[in-house]
Amino acid sequence: MSVLVTGGAGYIGSHTVLALLKAGLEVVVVDNLSNASEESIKRVEELTNKTVAFYQADILDMDLMSFVFSRHEIESVIHFAGLKAVGESSHKPLEYYHNNVTGTMALVAAMKDFGVSNLVFSSSATVYGEQNKPPYIETQTLGLPSSPYGKTKSMVEEILKDYCIANEKFKVANLRYFNPIGADVSGKIGEDPNGIPNNLMPFVAQVAVGKRDKLSIFGNDYNTKDGTCLRDYIHVTDLAQGHIDALNWLVNQESGLCEAFNLGTGQPLSVLDIVHGFEQYTKQKVSYEFSSRREGDLPAFWADASKAEEVLSWKPVKTLRDMMEDTWRWQSGNPKGYES
Ligand SMILES: NC(=O)c1ccc[n+]([C@@H]2O[C@H](COP(=O)([O-])OP(=O)(O)OC[C@H]3O[C@@H](n4cnc5c(N)ncnc54)[C@H](O)[C@@H]3O)[C@@H](O)[C@H]2O)c1
Numbered sequence: 001m002s003v004l005v006t007g008g009a010g011y012i013g014s015h016t017v018l019a020l021l022k023a024g025l026e027v028v029v030v031d032n033l034s035n036a037s038e039e040s041i042k043r044v045e046e047l048t049n050k051t052v053a054f055y056q057a058d059i060l061d062m063d064l065m066s067f068v069f070s071r072h073e074i075e076s077v078i079h080f081a082g083l084k085a086v087g088e089s090s091h092k093p094l095e096y097y098h099n100n101v102t103g104t105m106a107l108v109a110a111m112k113d114f115g116v117s118n119l120v121f122s123s124s125a126t127v128y129g130e131q132n133k134p135p136y137i138e139t140q141t142l143g144l145p146s147s148p149y150g151k152t153k154s155m156v157e158e159i160l161k162d163y164c165i166a167n168e169k170f171k172v173a174n175l176r177y178f179n180p181i182g183a184d185v186s187g188k189i190g191e192d193p194n195g196i197p198n199n200l201m202p203f204v205a206q207v208a209v210g211k212r213d214k215l216s217i218f219g220n221d222y223n224t225k226d227g228t229c230l231r232d233y234i235h236v237t238d239l240a241q242g243h244i245d246a247l248n249w250l251v252n253q254e255s256g257l258c259e260a261f262n263l264g265t266g267q268p269l270s271v272l273d274i275v276h277g278f279e280q281y282t283k284q285k286v287s288y289e290f291s292s293r294r295e296g297d298l299p300a301f302w303a304d305a306s307k308a309e310e311v312l313s314w315k316p317v318k319t320l321r322d323m324m325e326d327t328w329r330w331q332s333g334n335p336k337g338y339e340s
Contacts, residue, residue, distance in 0.1 A: 003077070004072070089152075117256070125177065172250075
């Protein structure tokens with residue numbers, strides 16, 4: 001039996017494919033490479049000495065998806081494929097709703113056609129919206145995310161909930177990620193954003209490697225310990241393991257369900273903690289300047305991840321030092337990302 005990983009060539013997807021292969025599972029990847037390179041899959045294959053059945057295809061292509069489901073004995077799906085740039089989503093809402101929401105519905109329809117009933121979905125802490133106070137916990141009523149991107153995640157969670165009610169054998173784990181950073185310890189795979197990074201960690205790493213001049217820190221007047229935003233940074237390898245644990249749990253459930261799990265460390269860190277941590281552990285200088293706040297940024301949020309620990313037996317093990325050293329190993333060994 002195989003696991004189908006949509007978006008498996010991307011940042012979190014490639015680390016999860018690595019973890020799945022290491023766990024001895026067969027993996028099928030569907031990725032349209034809109035934000036990834038096939039090189040990530042090749043490197044995962046080299047690291048594990050195993051092969052991945054890779055399809056460069058869109059999850060909205062129903063014929064192709066039927067072909068993939070008919071060709072492989074798929075037991076479960078991990079669904080990463082999606083557009084994820086918060087700012088861009090405000091300019092291209094239709095693209096985001098189509099890709100992320102319609103794309104998921106097309107995927108679930110294909111799963112239904114082929115009797116596949118285990119789904120792990122990449123959700124996000126953004127579903128808690130602005131209304132909830134941290135630490136976020138799964139029992140909170142979801143808020144309204146400010147961006148179309150965030151709304152796609154809330155909508156998909158709602159759709160999956162309704163689908164589970166109507167299809168009593170269907171099982172869903174909505175994994176709400178906090179802020180994934182870092183890279184595999186090998187330094188062979190990592191985060192390789194197109195153009196100017198939207199997220200802090202790749203920006204820091206690109207400044208350190210000389211690809212960018214300076215980091216702009218958006219706002220130093222928040223009501224936090226040093227005035228910069230607080231987030232819950234989670235090592236991507238710990239996050240990948242969360243998918244394995246969620247999958248193991250899901251396939252062993254007897255009846256249908258739709259459950260959400262926070263995946264974070266529960267430890268808030270500021271933007272300056274990350275910049276200084278990077279400098280401390282990698283001995284690289286990171287030039288930065290403060291600029292005005294960025295619209296839509298919340299001052300602080302972090303996870304209560306006790307449910308994932310209790311139910312999935314998942315617990316992050318990587319340290320801040322691992323996050324910094326692994327990021328730098330990837331970035332310094334691959335200054336131009338997968339192009340290098
Ligand atoms: N990275 C984060 O900070 C973060 C936080 C919370 C949630 N998420 C979610 O996790 C998932 C993975 O994130 P990531 O950081 O690895 O992003 P990513 O862009 O690196 O990976 C997404 C992958 O999906 C592929 N893709 C996009 N649309 C597709 C489609 N229609 N058909 C086939 N492939 C498609 C892209 O080419 C890419 O490889 C996304 O759904 C994202 O929204 C990410």
